[in-house]
Amino acid sequence: MPGRPDAPAYDWRQSFRPAGELKATRSTPSEWVGDRAVDGLMAHCADAYAARHLVNGMGNILSLTPFAVPFFAADLIDAKNRDDVWGAAKAAAGMVPGGGAGKQLAIDIESRMARASEMGFRTETPLYHGTGRTFDAIKSVPTDAPGQVLPGVSLSLNPEIASEFALRAPDRGLGEYPQVYKLLHRRRIRQL
Structure with missing residues (x-):
């Protein structure tokens, strides 16, 4: 509760709300x-x-x-x-x-972000992924793979939360190079 002295400074429940859909890439x-x-x-x-x-x-x-x-x-x-x-x-x-x-194609950051926005990426709402490994693409893995607790990918709207996960990764045997990736995503809003 926000009024209690022992209440956490950050409401972690907000970090785990679904923010969109992340799909595996399909190469040409x-x-x-x-x-x-x-x-x-x-x-x-x-x-x-x-x-x-x-x-x-x-x-x-x-x-x-x-x-x-x-x-x-x-x-x-x-x-x-x-x-x-x-x-x-x-x-x-x-x-x-x-x-x-x-x-x-122009590769300056403004041109790249404009193209991403045109393609439907939510450039105004980046997501962050903290990890102990380097990678150039997010790939789906079976949920029973080593080190997998939940299906999917852990993402946060807050880079500080992602940084906490990255810093803990070496202690948990999940890589030696803590870093935070800033990711853009596309989202389709489903009509109920």
Whole structure:
């Protein structure tokens, strides 16, 4: 109770309200091939950043040649099966050698946030995830996997709460590098 002297300073119940839906990502066929190439390079002593940088560079060069057409064709079929109009248009443009190499996207933070907002991400309400591990994507895991207490991903609207989880992770054997990730999410409001 807020009036009691032994009451907690923060009402933790507010942190565990559902804030949206988090879905596992589904890679396009060409992204899948790139991810396997990165995995192969990392298995042979390349660090994650160098492996991803090398694969992205090779993919950019490959996209300028006719050798990329089968990858873009697979991406086009995949986008059509998922009813992804934007993905289909992007894959179709890539089927013309050099066609996907048009105007570069602006990568400054304002432009990136504007694109995220246009895609339906809630840029005004970021969520925070505290962890002891580094990662570049959130993946679903079985609820009986080691270290899993509840299904899903623990997120908070408050970065300080996420930081507490991150700082406790090494003590619980859940990684050695405490950090907090700021995440954007999309949400569909269900009509009752």
